Amino acid sequence: MAKSTHQPFDDWILSQRPLSPYQAQTLQQHLHDCDACRELKESLNGVERLFKTAPQVAPKANFTARWLERQAAEKLARQRQQAWIVFGIVSVNALALIILLGSQIATLIGSPTNLLLLRAYTLSLGVSLLELIRTFALAGFNLRYGFPLAGLVLFTGVTSFLSVLWLVTYRQLTSSTRSISL
Numbered sequence: 187m188a189k190s191t192h193q194p195f196d197d198w199i200l201s202q203r204p205l206s207p208y209q210a211q212t213l214q215q216h217l218h219d220c221d222a223c224r225e226l227k228e229s230l231n232g233v234e235r236l237f238k239t240a241p242q243v244a245p246k247a248n249f250t251a252r253w254l255e256r257q258a259a260e261k262l263a264r265q266r267q268q269a270w271i272v273f274g275i276v277s278v279n280a281l282a283l284i285i286l287l288g289s290q291i292a293t294l295i296g297s298p299t300n301l302l303l304l305r306a307y308t309l310s311l312g313v314s315l316l317e318l319i320r321t322f323a324l325a326g327f328n329l330r331y332g333f334p335l336a337g338l339v340l341f342t343g344v345t346s347f348l349s350v351l352w353l354v355t356y357r358q359l360t361s362s363t364r365s366i367s368l
């Protein structure tokens with residue numbers, strides 16, 4: 187069979203438009219006789235079937251679960267890191283205060299005002315540390331559900347409070363010329 191005889195049939199097979207009844211009948215007849223065109227038609231059908239079924243192939247359930255698991259693990263790691271940073275800030279702050287108070291304790295005890303300030307400070311430091319421990323204990327308890335962000339906010343709040351108090355205490359301690367009367 188000559189190559190030219192396939193010509194209208196090739197176009198008809200590949201055409202996206204519906205064929206006229208005459209064209210359809212002629213093509214059916216040609217497909218019956220011509221192996222090359224039948225092969226073309228069959229491979230085209232195969233491709234069309236493939237496109238139709240492809241979107242129905244859903245990703246494995248495991249894939250989604252594993253992806254979510256990894257996301258959660260990464261989030262937890264990030265939150266833990268943040269928690270440690272805040273913990274570090276609070277620790278350094280507390281350590282600086284302890285050193286400061288330790289070095290100035292004699293001076294502090296000399297003045298009733300400073301002693302009051304020291305007591306207030308020690309109390310707040312104790313509460314802050316207890317809060318810190320409590321939040322970390324909760325964080326350990328909630329490890330599976332992720333570190334509570336509220337804990338970080340609390341840490342930051344406590345740290346800010348400590349910093350202000352630290353500054354006030356420090357200024358009290360360093361300004362020997364100024365005296366406070368309550």
Ligand SMILES: [Zn+2]
Pocket residue numbers: 191192195216220221222223224
């Ligand atoms: Zn043909």
